[in-house]
Amino acid sequence: MTSILFRRVQPNIIGTLLRKNVEQIRSLSSIPNTAEKISESHKYHVTVVPGDGVGPELMLCVREVFNAVGAPIEFDELLASELMPGRSSSLADIVASFKRNRVGMKGILTTPAISEGGDLMSLNMKIRRALDLYANVVRIKTVPGLKLRHQNIDFIVIREQTEGEYSALEHESVHGVVESLKITTYENSRRIAKFAFDFATKFNRKKITAVHKANIMKLGDGLFLESCREVATLYPNIKLETMIVDNTCMQLVSKPQQFDVLVAPNLYGNIVSNLAAGLVGGAGMVPGESYSTDVAIFEPGARHPFLTGAGRNIANPTAMLLCGVNLLQYLHLDGMAQKIENAIATVIKQQKIKTRDIGGYATQQDFLRSVLQQLEY
Amino acid sequence: MIVDNTCMQLVNRPTQFDVMVMPNLYGNIVANVCAGLVGGSGFVAGSNYGDRYAIFEQGTRNTGIGIAGKNIANPSGMLFAAANMLKFLGLDEHCSVIKKAVLTTIQERKLKTPDIGGSATTTEFVQSVLNEIAQMTPTIGFDYQMQKRKNAFLYKNID
Numbered sequence: 001m002t003s004i005l006f007r008r009v010q011p012n013i014i015g016t017l018l019r020k021n022v023e024q025i026r027s028l029s030s031i032p033n034t035a036e037k038i039s040e041s042h043k044y045h046v047t048v049v050p051g052d053g054v055g056p057e058l059m060l061c062v063r064e065v066f067n068a069v070g071a072p073i074e075f076d077e078l079l080a081s082e083l084m085p086g087r088s089s090s091l092a093d094i095v096a097s098f099k100r101n102r103v104g105m106k107g108i109l110t111t112p113a114i115s116e117g118g119d120l121m122s123l124n125m126k127i128r129r130a131l132d133l134y135a136n137v138v139r140i141k142t143v144p145g146l147k148l149r150h151q152n153i154d155f156i157v158i159r160e161q162t163e164g165e166y167s168a169l170e171h172e173s174v175h176g177v178v179e180s181l182k183i184t185t186y187e188n189s190r191r192i193a194k195f196a197f198d199f200a201t202k203f204n205r206k207k208i209t210a211v212h213k214a215n216i217m218k219l220g221d222g223l224f225l226e227s228c229r230e231v232a233t234l235y236p237n238i239k240l241e242t243m244i245v246d247n248t249c250m251q252l253v254s255k256p257q258q259f260d261v262l263v264a265p266n267l268y269g270n271i272v273s274n275l276a277a278g279l280v281g282g283a284g285m286v287p288g289e290s291y292s293t294d295v296a297i298f299e300p301g302a303r304h305p306f307l308t309g310a311g312r313n314i315a316n317p318t319a320m321l322l323c324g325v326n327l328l329q330y331l332h333l334d335g336m337a338q339k340i341e342n343a344i345a346t347v348i349k350q351q352k353i354k355t356r357d358i359g360g361y362a363t364q365q366d367f368l369r370s371v372l373q374q375l376e377y
Numbered sequence: 378m379i380v381d382n383t384c385m386q387l388v389n390r391p392t393q394f395d396v397m398v399m400p401n402l403y404g405n406i407v408a409n410v411c412a413g414l415v416g417g418s419g420f421v422a423g424s425n426y427g428d429r430y431a432i433f434e435q436g437t438r439n440t441g442i443g444i445a446g447k448n449i450a451n452p453s454g455m456l457f458a459a460a461n462m463l464k465f466l467g468l469d470e471h472c473s474v475i476k477k478a479v480l481t482t483i484q485e486r487k488l489k490t491p492d493i494g495g496s497a498t499t500t501e502f503v504q505s506v507l508n509e510i511a512q513m514t515p516t517i518g519f520d521y522q523m524q525k526r527k528n529a530f531l532y533k534n535i536d
Contacts, residue, residue, distance in 0.1 A: 213402070246409035250437065253388065253413030271406055274381035278388030304382060 043074040044331050047097045051107020052081055053305030054315035059107060061317040061368050062324045068375050069336045071328060076101060082112050082123045091123070095130045103330065104297040105323060106290075108305040121168035124303075128161050131297075133290040134188060135195045136161045138273040138301035145349040146281050146358055155259040157276055158199065159269025160192040161290065166266050184220040184265065189227035195291070196228075196263040197235045207239045208232075211248050211264035211272060224265055249275060277302040284316025284357045287323040289330075296330055298323040313363045316355040318344060321371070343374035384410055412437045419451025419492045422458035424465075431465055433458040448498045451490040453479050456506070478509035 050056040059077075066073055078097055081088045098104050111122035127133075136159040142151055169181040196208055210228045214221035225242055232240035243251070245268045251258065252275055264272055277286040288301030300319040309315045321344055328337035347353055353370045354360025378386070380403045386393065387410050399407060412421040421436030435454040444450050456479050464472040482488050482505045489495025490502060 246405050246437070247439065249384070249406050250409040250413035250418065253410055254417060267402075270381050271384050275384040275388060275410065278385035282385065282389055302381070302385065 043072045044103065045074050045076055045101045046327065047094075047101045047104035048075045048077045049080045049094065049104070049106045049109075050077065051305060052083055052110040053108065053307040053310045055107025055305065057311070057313075057364065058315060058317050058320035059105070061364070062105070062320055064368065065321060065340055065371060065375070066324065068372050069339055071333060071336050073327075073331075075105075080109060080123065080127075083110060088123075091126055091130065094127060098127075098131055098295050098297065102295055103327065104295065105327060106297050106299040107320075108300060108303045110305045110307060119168075120170060125166055125168065128290070131295050132162065132292045133295065133297060134160060134162050134191055135291045136269065136273075136288060137199065137291065138277065138286060138288040140273075140276045140280055140286065140301075142280050143285065143345065143348050145345075145351050146285075148280065150256050150279060153256045153276075153280060155256070155276070156199070156203075156205070156261045157269060157273040158192065158196045158261065158263045159273060160188060160263075160265050161269075162266075163188050164266030182217070182220055184223050186223060186227060189224045189265075190231060192263060192265075193228040193231040196261060197231055197238060200238050200261050201235065205238070205261045207241060207260040209248070209259060209262050210240065210242045211245050211262055211268045212242060213245050213268070215244065221265070228263065245272070248272060252276060252279065274302050282316075282357050283319065284355065285318050285322075287319050287326055289323075289326060298327045298330075313365055314356050315364050316357050317364055317368060318348070339375060340371075343371050346374050347371055380407070383407060387411065387414065409437050417451070417492050419454050419490065420457075422454050422461055424458070424461055431462075433462040433465075448500060449491045450499050451492050452499055452503055452506075453483070474510055474513050475506075478506045478513065481509050482506050 048059060050059045063075065076097055078089045078094055079087060080094050109122070109124050111124065121129075138157045138159070140153060140155050140157065142148060142153045163183045163185060165180070165182045167181060167183045169183070170178060172178045193210075199205075200208055208228075210225060212221040212225050214225050228240060228242070232238070245264075248262070248268075249272065252272065256276070256279055262269075262272060262276075273288075274283075277283055280286060283300065283302035283304045283306070286301035288299055290297045290299065300323060302319075306315055321340065325337045325341045325344075328334070328340070347367065347370045348358075351360075353362040353366050355362055355364060355367055380399070383397075383403075384407070387407070391411070391414055397407060408421075408423070409418075412418050415421065418435065418437040418439045418441075423434055423436035425432040425434065435458060441450055456475060460472040460475040463469075463475070482502060483493075486505055487495070488497040488502055488505050490497055490499065
């Protein structure tokens with residue numbers, strides 16, 4: 001009888017003793033002992049490129065939400081735009097800023113029909129090549145509260161971003177006949193496959209589907225597939241499946257719940273990620289990330305600048321806010337990230353405030369105000 | 378419209394599209410997306426036109442190896458393609474009879490093959506289509522010889 005009492009009481013006594021010791025030690029040392037003190041003196045610098053269209057207003061939304069939560073983030077803002085080449089920062093400045101801060105947020109840059117220098121490569125591609133952002137990750141997840149055709153979707157699309165069809169190597173040897181080169185290298189294919197498998201391991205995913213069209217592009221996509229299979233032998237717990245891109249698109253439209261992780265070369269990844277974004281509510285709902293070995297950039301998953309919506313207060317800020325959430329998680333500020341994510345999920349679940357693209361009538365500011373209100377609870 | 382935006386619009390609001398024209402690869406992808414939207418590869422008929430020849434086949438080029446020989450394939454796509462071929466040759470009533478028969482089987486008799494969520498076999502489906510055709514033919518009154526060609530969609534020889 002007494003032994004039982006003793007057992008129950010003893011841990012508490014030891015716990016309080018330990019706590020007293022720790023406080024004594026902390027008060028004696030010179031190390032700051034509260035998280036607030038650390039963050040006041042140390043802010044993370046994040047490069048921000050607002051982009052065109054609705055990008056600038058969405059970045060303001062992100063700033064307001066970060067202020068409300070008290071995130072220790074300092075934005076280094078840079079203007080980059082192909083629509084305003086005179087005022088845009090040079091590529092060298094942008095790249096230097098991203099490399100210095102190693103984290104960034106980016107809006108969508110439009111590629112105009114006629115570019116200043118007349119070159120075939122857009123500013124987006126130049127930034128990606130210069131920073132070697134080889135992997136683009138788009139997380140597709142159904143958010144409760146939206147009227148969607150398919151429910152319970154939860155997969156990731158990993159897209160190779162530097163080569164493939166976007167190599168900007170086109171020429172017209174004979175008038176009326178244009179030749180485009182699609183470049184596939186063993187190195188880049190192996191790199192993206194390894195990234196996909198590592199990502200799947202980190203987030204406990206069980207199956208990777210490689211998207212290809214190797215029945216037509218036997219050498220190019222065949223090389224991609226071979227690299228995926230080679231890397232798959234290093235990860236026995238994860239299953240590799242291959243699927244031709246047209247079949248993938250059909251399956252995405254009829255049975256999207258079967259997918260777990262999709263890895264694709266550049267063009268197929270673009271199409272598949274946009275298709276998948278459409279399944280969960282459109283370009284306003286899906287965040288994306290771009291990774292290189294030193295830099296991580298957070299941008300919306302479906303790259304539509306929504307030029308017609310600029311300044312009209314109708315864009316859906318969810319995608320950019322979720323990019324901000326992912327940014328905070330990347331910087332290990334998980335508490336704040338979770339708070340913002342819960343606030344957004346609550347607002348959408350209540351279904352009272354919805355922007356036009358997800359079937360409601362609210363404006364962007366209404367949505368932002370309700371998210372900020374949720375954050376105050 | 379850029380192809381990635383097209384795919385997103387197809388998933389969100391497909392009713393905005395009327396006719397879509399595009400190059401080879403994008404066409405392959407978009408055709409498969411659209412086929413998925415209307416019920417799968419068993420339903421869609423495709424036609425290939427050239428200057429001299431026309432070939433009618435299923436819209437999505439899936440061989441269906443996994444379901445071969447099991448009597449569960451959906452014959453509607455191939456039947457629609459065959460009906461389109463008849464129309465191309467100028468036999469409009471034959472075409473509309475076949476199409477109506479297939480649609481009645483699905484909508485009124487509710488005989489659906491497994492890929493659209495039913496449990497009928499291919500042979501049952503085709504038998505029902507044949508019954509429908511037999512019921513419809515007295516009203517249009519044709520015999521088994523070819524009718525005269527009306528507004529035949531034929532190209533002249535080029536050379």
